[in-house]
Amino acid sequence: MTFADHKEIKQAKTVGTKLTLREYEEIVNLVNNGLYLSVSDFLRESVRDKLKATKVIKLRDIIYEDAKKEILGYYRNYNEAYDYEVSENLELDYELVCQITEELEQEGRLQGIKT
Numbered sequence: 001m002t003f004a005d006h007k008e009i010k011q012a013k014t015v016g017t018k019l020t021l022r023e024y025e026e027i028v029n030l031v032n033n034g035l036y037l038s039v040s041d042f043l044r045e046s047v048r049d050k051l052k053a054t055k056v057i058k059l060r061d062i063i064y065e066d067a068k069k070e071i072l073g074y075y076r077n078y079n080e081a082y083d084y085e086v087s088e089n090l091e092l093d094y095e096l097v098c099q100i101t102e103e104l105e106q107e108g109r110l111q112g113i114k115t
């Protein structure tokens with residue numbers, strides 16, 4: 001265990017929650033079958049899994065022409081991408097990406113690039 005790990009454990013917070021009897025019994029069953037060390041172990045693991053699965057998309061405030069250049073560059077680098085991927089990876093508004101992608105297609109600048 002590194003110093004940073006020890007420091008993180010030291011700064012841990014206790015959080016209380018209510019579960020239905022059925023939920024609790026299901027967790028206890030998993031613990032009794034050896035899948036988890038304890039109810040707390042199950043809850044910690046569940047929180048970590050949920051945090052990994054939850055992605056907050058940040059949107060940048062950007063000038064239209066700069067966004068257009070970035071989107072064109074993205075399609076050139078990846079050759080094939082969905083609009084939502086461009087939006088997430090460049091942190092741009094989805095509707096803006098769709099509008100610019102359509103404009104780039106009309107200009108013929110995405111020829112040979114699959115969108």
